[in-house]
Every structure is written in C-alpha cells, then in structure tokens.
Amino acid sequence: MAIPILNPYKEGEQLFTDGLDYIIANIPGSPTYSALSDTIIDYFNSLPSPPTEGMPLIITGMANSVNDYVNSKIAQNLNFGGAEASMVDAVLCGIKEQSIDSMGDFLAACMEQLTTSDINTISKTSIYAAIGLAQVNDAYWKNIVTTPGGWATYLNSNAAINYANIPFWNTACVVGTFSGFAQIQAPNMGEANVWNTDGRKFASVVSLGSALVLTAGKVIFKWAQRPVVTPNVQMIFDGEAPDSKCD
Numbered sequence: 001m002a003i004p005i006l007n008p009y010k011e012g013e014q015l016f017t018d019g020l021d022y023i024i025a026n027i028p029g030s031p032t033y034s035a036l037s038d039t040i041i042d043y044f045n046s047l048p049s050p051p052t053e054g055m056p057l058i059i060t061g062m063a064n065s066v067n068d069y070v071n072s073k074i075a076q077n078l079n080f081g082g083a084e085a086s087m088v089d090a091v092l093c094g095i096k097e098q099s100i101d102s103m104g105d106f107l108a109a110c111m112e113q114l115t116t117s118d119i120n121t122i123s124k125t126s127i128y129a130a131i132g133l134a135q136v137n138d139a140y141w142k143n144i145v146t147t148p149g150g151w152a153t154y155l156n157s158n159a160a161i162n163y164a165n166i167p168f169w170n171t172a173c174v175v176g177t178f179s180g181f182a183q184i185q186a187p188n189m190g191e192a193n194v195w196n197t198d199g200r201k202f203a204s205v206v207s208l209g210s211a212l213v214l215t216a217g218k219v220i221f222k223w224a225q226r227p228v229v230t231p232n233v234q235m236i237f238d239g240e241a242p243d244s245k246c247d
Contacts, residue, residue, distance in 0.1 A: 005108075005111055005112050005115050006115075007111065007128055007131075007132045008128055009125075009128050009129045009132055009204065010132065012129060012132065012133065012204055012207075012208055013132050013133060013135070013136040014136075015047075015208060016133050016136060016137070016173075016208060016211060016212065017136050017137075017140050018043075019040065019043050019208070019212045020140060020212065020215070020216060022039070022042075022043040022046070023036070023039050023040065023043065023212070023216050024149070024150040024151050024216075025150060026039050026042065026043075027039045027220075031220060033066065033217070033221070036213060036216060036217060036220065036221075037059065037062055037063070037213065040058075040062065040209055040212050040213055040216075041055065041058065041059065043212075044058065044205065044209070051202065051205040053202075054202035054205050054206065057183075057184060057202050057205075057206050058202075058205055058206055058209040059209075060183075061179070061180050061183050061184070061206040061207075061209055061210050062209050062210055062212075062213040064179070064183055064210075065176055065179040065180060065183075065210040065213060065214055066213060066214065066217060066223070068179060069172070069175060069176070069179070069214055069223065069225065070223055070224070070225055070226060071225070071226055072225045072226060074175055074178065074179045074182075077179065077182045077183070078178055078182050079182065079185065083117060083118060083119050084119055084123055084127065087110075087113070087114060087117065087119065087127060088127065088178070090110070090113075091107075091110050091127075091130070091131060091134075091174065092171060092174060092175075094106050094110065095107075095134065095167050095170050095171050095174070096167055096171065098167065100142070100163050100164075100166060100167075103138050103166070103167070103170070104135070104138060104139070107131055107134055107135045107138065108135070110131050111128075111131050111132070111135070114127055114128065114131065125181070125203070126177060126178055126181035126182075126203075126207065129177050129181070129204070129207055130173075130174045130177040130178055131174075133173050133174070133177055133208075133211050134170050134173055134174050137169065137170055137173040137215060138166060138170050141162075141166045141169055141170075142163075142166065145159055145162040145163055145166070146159075151219065154219050154220045155219070165219075168218065169215055169218055169219060172214040172215050172217075172218040172223075173211050173214065173215045174211075175214060176207075176210040176211035176212070176213065176214035176215060177207045177208075177210065177211045178207075179207075179210045179214070180203075180206040180207030180208070180209060180210030180211065181203055181206070181207045183206065183210075184202055184203060184206050
C-alpha cells in the first residue's frame with residue numbers, strides 16, 4: 001500500500017473554500033475594500049469557534065497584504081532562504097507556466113516534493129499551507145467558471161478568459177498565504193522556523209484571512225500590481241529576480 005502524502009494543515013482548506021462561498025453570498029453590491037474586509041471578519045465570527053482574540057491581527061494582516069500586493073512588496077517581507085526559496089520560486093513560476101488541465105497534477109507534485117525535501121519540518125509550515133490552499137482554490141474556480149452562481153457578477157462573459165485567469169487567482173492565494181504568515185513571525189528572526197507568541201497562536205487564521213482577501217479581491221476588484229522600479233527587489237513571484245528559475 002502506497003504511503004499517502006499528508007498535508008498537516010488540511011482543515012484550513014475547507015475553511016478557505018467556505019470563506020469564498022460566504023464572501024459571494026454576503027458581500028454587498030458595488031463593494032469596497034472595507035466591505036470585503038468586513039465580510040471576511042463576519043465569516044470568521046460565524047465559525048463555531050471564532051478566533052476572537054486574533055481578530056485584530058487578521059484585520060491588520062489583510063490590509064497589509066493588499067497594500068504589499070498592489071505595490072509588489074510582499075517578497076521583501078519573507079524570510080525564505082536556500083531550499084525554501086527555491087521551492088517557493090518553483091511553485092509560483094510553475095503556476096504561471098501550467099496549462100489549466102495540468103495545474104492539479106503540478107500542485108500535487110509540489111506537495112510531494114515538499115514532503116520529501118530536506119527543508120526542516122517547521123520551515124515547511126507556510127509552504128504546506130500555501131500549496132494546499134492553491135489546490136483547493138484551483139478546483140474551486142474551475143467549478144465556478146463552469147457554474148458561476150453569484151460570482152458571475154465579477155467574471156468575464158467569455159469563459160475562456162475566466163479559465164485563463166485561474167493561474168492569477170491561484171498566485172494571489174499563494175502570495176496571500178505567505179504574506180499572512182510573514183507578518184506574524186518574529187520580526188528579527190534569522191530563520192523561518194523562529195516564531196513569536198502570536199505567530200504560534202494565530203498563524204493559520206491570519207494567513208487564511210490574507211489568502212481570502214487577496215483571492216477574492218483579485219476576482220472582484222481586478223487588482224493589479226504596480227510595476228517594480230527598484231533593481232534587484234523584483235518579486236520572485238514575477239520571475240524577475242536575478243537568481244530566479246522562472247524565465
């Protein structure tokens with residue numbers, strides 16, 4: 001019997017897709033960022049065990065993630081190095097390069113590669129979460145493009161364009177996950193496996209909130225990143241960093 005590849009943070013995947021469903025069912029017409037943020041907070045409060053103590057961190061994390069995303073600053077806040085940076089680079093570049101049909105197999109392969117890599121277990125935390133959310137995000141939007149429901153308001157009338165946008169929505173999900181984790185790690189840490197108290201307590205909900213706000217916001221508001229003009233600080237997410245493998 002084959003040994004399965006286990007994602008230690010599987011529970012967050014259902015919370016994420018439930019969150020997307022909650023957003024589209026409850027966000028008001030002609031929404032603003034504040035309406036999206038409030039809807040996500042309402043979603044967290046609707047859970048059987050709402051993360052009440054962590055709510056200020058979720059609110060701050062979402063706003064910071066949006067600011068950093070549109071200004072291409074998220075990469076500057078991450079603390080990946082060596083094998084971790086290579087893995088993150090491969091995941092994000094690969095998402096851009098895959099066909100819609102091959103995306104699911106690619107993300108599953110990424111999960112297997114992460115599991116068998118020499119990256120230490122604690123340092124794998126945010127990467128496990130990001131790949132797992134990307135997997136369910138990819139499946140979610142493939143279903144939505146076929147049967148849009150309430151999301152139809154924010155999708156293109158041409159289904160082919162919506163399919164072509166799925167990699168961008170997957171990338172926003174991954175970047176949001178990393179951004180949330182980065183904001184609650186110890187600010188002076190030298191390695192990704194050093195966590196402050198808030199990081200240990202609220203890592204999952206802050207990263208989930210940031211992933212939700214960037215993914216839903218990308219679909220609803222069509223957020224785009226402003227060009228990076230400073231040399232050598234280009235996001236590895238765009239494949240422009242000098243040592244990036246994404247050509």
